[in-house]
Amino acid sequence: MAASPRSPKSASRSKPAAPAKPPKTPTALGWTHTARFLTTAAQLHQLPELDVPEIAFVGRSNAGKSTCINTLTQQRQLAYASKTPGRTQHINLFALGRQGETDAVLADLPGYGYASVPLADKQRWQRVMANYLVTRKNLKGVVLMSDPRLGLTELDELLLEAIRPRVEEGLKFLVLLTKSDKLTRSEAAKVLSITRLQAGGGDVMLFSALKKQGVAEVAQLLWDWTHDNGDLPTSESGFPDADAPDEPECLDDPDNMGDDASPAP
Ligand SMILES: Nc1nc2c(ncn2[C@@H]2O[C@H](COP(=O)(O)OP(=O)(O)OP(=O)(O)O)[C@@H](O)[C@H]2O)c(=O)[nH]1
Numbered sequence: 001m002a003a004s005p006r007s008p009k010s011a012s013r014s015k016p017a018a019p020a021k022p023p024k025t026p027t028a029l030g031w032t033h034t035a036r037f038l039t040t041a042a043q044l045h046q047l048p049e050l051d052v053p054e055i056a057f058v059g060r061s062n063a064g065k066s067t068c069i070n071t072l073t074q075q076r077q078l079a080y081a082s083k084t085p086g087r088t089q090h091i092n093l094f095a096l097g098r099q100g101e102t103d104a105v106l107a108d109l110p111g112y113g114y115a116s117v118p119l120a121d122k123q124r125w126q127r128v129m130a131n132y133l134v135t136r137k138n139l140k141g142v143v144l145m146s147d148p149r150l151g152l153t154e155l156d157e158l159l160l161e162a163i164r165p166r167v168e169e170g171l172k173f174l175v176l177l178t179k180s181d182k183l184t185r186s187e188a189a190k191v192l193s194i195t196r197l198q199a200g201g202g203d204v205m206l207f208s209a210l211k212k213q214g215v216a217e218v219a220q221l222l223w224d225w226t227h228d229n230g231d232l233p234t235s236e237s238g239f240p241d242a243d244a245p246d247e248p249e250c251l252d253d254p255d256n257m258g259d260d261a262s263p264a265p
């Protein structure tokens with residue numbers, strides 16, 4: 001007997017398939033989104049010795065270090081950001097890479113220069129930080145966060161001075177001008193060129209957690225710093241797509257972006 005006309009089942013099978021979603025391009029953001037808390041330390045000797053490259057986020061209190069880490073990792077509260085300067089009081093480490101295969105670590109450091117901290121505590125912290133920057137073996141790069149409305153402060157300059165010998169030996173550094181949403185275009189262009197002169201060789205970029213400016217660029221730079229072959233992360237790396245709606249966006253509501261507009265001198 002001749003084949004019967006198509007059954008309803010086969011008819012439904014022949015419906016045109018929904019157009020396949022184009023594959024998403026994995027980017028360095030897919031990699032930064034893998035971040036998870038590793039450990040916290042109040043003292044340098046409590047930090048575990050690690051053999052993966054570490055990138056330290058440093059800068060004065062309230063510059064936006066913790067917020068930057070939360071933005072890069074697309075997690076609301078991985079690092080503790082706050083309107084109150086001086087909130088980060090420990091060195092907090094976050095691991096990057098596929099679970100079980102950490103390939104880099106981000107370090108969120110307490111800020112310096114907050115006026116109401118007692119002098120002895122300030123000095124203690126400056127010593128701890130200088131020690132960290134000079135002795136941490138696996139330190140591969142430093143992101144110095146600076147509020148461009150204040151410019152590089154004396155303490156920022158001292159920090160750059162402290163790391164200079166290591167920079168000559170290959171330590172990477174980036175001056176990240178934060179809260180760029182507070183600047184007009186011409187102010188931004190001006191502060192960028194002034195800071196490039198002051199930074200003497202390191203990269204300088206504008207960044208805004210609020211406007212998501214510079215986020216992908218910073219993620220890419222951190223990837224390049226920590227991966228010698230310079231390859232882009234590929235889909236085989238198994239990282240989540242950068243634009244996948246995984247965690248809620250961090251601080252995308254301007255009302256949440258409480259900025260201490262009058263930082264301590
Ligand atoms: N407008 C604006 N505000 C920001 C931005 N980034 C951070 N802030 C605000 O600046 C304040 C300080 O941010 P934090 O990330 O806690 O700063 P921190 O450098 O970690 O401060 P310490 O831990 O005290 O050293 C918070 O109120 C943030 O919401 C930004 O890109 N734009």
Ligand SMILES: [Mg+2]
Nearest residue numbers: 065066080088
């Ligand atoms: Mg902080």
